[in-house]
Amino acid sequence: MTTLSGVARKTQRSWLNPSTWHLRTRLVLVAMALLVAICGAVGLVSYASMDLFLNKQLDSQLEQASRRANDFGRPPSNFPSTGRPDPLEARGQGAGTLNARIDGSTVSSSGLIDAAGNRAALSTEDKQVLLSLPRDNRPVDRSLSNGDYRLVAVETAYGDVIVTGLPLSDKQSTEASLVWTMVFVSLGGLVLIGLAGTVVIRRTMRPLEQLSEVATKVSRLPLDAGEVALAVRVPASASHPGTEVGSVGHALNQMLNNVSSALEARQESETKVRQFVADASHELRTPLTAIRGYTELLRMTENFTDDGRKSLARVQSQSERMTTLVEDLLLLARLDEGQPLKVGDVDLTQLVIETVSDEKVMAPDHIWQLQLPDEPVTVRGDSAQLHQVLANLLSNARKHTEAGTTVVTGVMLSADGSAVVTVTDNGPGIPADFQGRIFSRFARADVARSGSEGTSGLGLSIVESIVEAHGGSVEVTSKPGRTEFALRLPTVANQHI
Template sequence: MTTLSGVAKTTHRSWLNPSTWHLRTRLVLVAMVLLVAICGAVGLVSYASMDLVFNKQLDMQLAQASGRANVFGRAPSNFPSSGRPDPLEARGQGAGTLNARISGTTVSSSGLIDAGGNRVALSSTDQQVLLSLPRGNLPVDRSLSNGDYRLVAVETPYGDVIVTGLPLADKQSTEASLVWTMVLVSLGGLVLIGLAGTVVIRRTMRPLEQLADVATKVSRLPLDAGEVALGVRVPPSAAHPGTEVGSVGYALNQMLDNVANALEARQQSETKVRQFVADASHELRTPLTAIRGYTELLRMTESFTDDGRKSLARVQSQSERMTTLVEDLLLLARLDEGQPLHVTDVDLTQLVIETVNDEKVMAPDHHWQLRLPDEPISVRGDATQLHQVMANLLSNARKHTDQGTTVVTGVSLSADGSAVVTVTDNGPGIPEDFQRRIFSRFARADAARSGSEGTSGLGLSIVESIVQAHGGNVEVTSRPGRTEFALRLPSMNTGLT
């Protein structure tokens, strides 16, 4: 039976494959991605808005500073350039303000006011930047040796150009603080929301985990045979039809109730059938014994023609076959009822030797081989039933293979200390589709294997039932040219008591 745990083992979870992630992990990640996108969008909009506001404020201050510089720096055209007023001397110019006069292609006067109110000259590189400024009232940003500036170049009525600039350092510092504030607040919010979201999602997903746990437990129950106590149910907190998950839990409980009722009905039916088989088998033993006895009496006391003797022999052989079938059915019924075993110490090695020797007498046309350990292997079990297991396995190999087939019987200890008995033949093999039902009752595939003796189809069912009653298991592997039945029994240390 395939279980959820088995599927879990065969499914390799890779973090590179999102389809293998837990649903709660994907929900948390999706929520985090959406929050990151929202925070990023809000941050970009906020930054753009603040940058626009700062630029407007700076442009107003720049327009005022440019107006003061132009009013102070204007002079008639007949004034020599060296005698014209320096716009940097205009009143009201704050720290960091830059002013310059451009006459033609040269900067006649230029400088900026530092934090102490002193004048700082501009470098030649800065002057070249000022000469390349567009004329008009449109402010532009440029990088100078003292930092980034917002500049405007205004022509005077006398042909000169007065350049005014304000530093961008305060604006950039404020915007940087805004960016870091938004990043830190967003990260903190994401961490808090991630933790809170994980807790909320885990609590929300808990009913689904309960459903999966119930389904896993049910999948591990042996529902194919025997009495099954299907007592696993979804808890009431996850099985109320008011929510989607609750509706699934409620439906699952309804399904489990239906399955439990079906299993109970099946068990009752099986019990009745087993009781009928046991009673019928027990009742048939007496008339079959009488038939065999009277047949023997007739053969010894009466005279028959050749045809009469053949018919009487046929009656005797069929009564013996019927007796064997009844005994097998009665044994299976007793095993199904779980009747206690007569447990003793059984020398498994000696048991195999004796059983193989019996088969050698019955089928001398087969090649019988033994592979035994140096030291005897013993198990705890019912010696009579274990002898029947070996007899059935060897008889199965004899009946379903041709003359000259080699049958090898081996006894060994596995790594975990279990006793292992194998019966291997080099016959034609068993069809793969029949291997899946070979231990079922009345399962026969004589057409697939070339034996000549008819069988009831109960031998391997008896083998499996006896081995399972001893706490072991039996398996078959087959291909053309090699068929092996392997049964494992607990060792003396772990066997039946």
């Protein structure tokens, strides 16, 4: 659960960080944001224009209604005796029209025409709103119990005030229709732009994705060694130099052609070197065998002084060391060529016991220990080569550590079913800067670990080559007081050689 929540938090952080988004996502979002801004600007301008037009239209209608009410509300010649006419009775007043007469601080008559053409009375709150209107002949908007109205109060020459009003419901309905129309049209446009933009941008970005795919495939190729078939290229549709992306694709193809030529030249050179090493090593075996044979013959048939015997012994030891080096070079050459292994069932437990026993005889001054499972651990492989792997690792521990060092050799089964062989010592350790190249050929760090025996620097390289030929891996971890080499080999149940 912790891992899943950590992944979820990481995903959430990436979505909150626009710099981690795909380019096509950002382009689509930018296009949609621009469309939103344009639709918003168009909507605001349209709404403002419509509102101005409707206000002018309503004000014109209100002015006409107010004029009719004022003309009808003029007192007749017998004004004192008959009273003033009610402006609501004026002809031509449509449904919803509001009229009122204000005498001083009192609404003497008021009402509005309902949808059926009948007169409806105003509430006390509505009358208070009418009394608070500015009397400057300028239309104002107010909310009444029957809805919003646009009202105008006109003071007559007779001292009273005629209030006329028209409902804002038609104007508000028209503006609401405009707003909803703009919203739905904008949303539809956003959906269409999002879908069309995604398709168009994805097609436009496809050449970049092809470039990325080619670069990713090349990055996964093992270019460091061996024969490499660098046949991956950017397709012609994405490598036309007439466009920006095509220029990048064309340049990438040119670079891959150059790299491929360099790899072929390197492989040809490595092949020649390996062939030379193999041929030279093979040719050196005969004279070395002759040197060793004549040395033995001289020791048995001739009498030498003490210095002569020492010199002859030195010749013999160096010829034996040279023979070992030649055999190692021949083995590496065969492994490089991928020669088939002599595969059979190998009991690692028994192989470890035999190899450690041999080392005990050669180095009794070291402490040799075993950590073995109760059941045999069997792998498929070349018994002689796996024996050489263990011998090289144990010899390496013997040569580069002082007397009294404890060397522990263990065999176990890992959780994934692989067989693991470890060789651990409590010596001085390997410098960290040398551990990265410890499996390279002829790599030696004489100051790294003490010892009196010279080495060719091929032992660990042979170990790595043999283990990889068996489908396994080898790694080293080292610090002062503990150095461990771990071999991981597939067991019989999951090994494919």
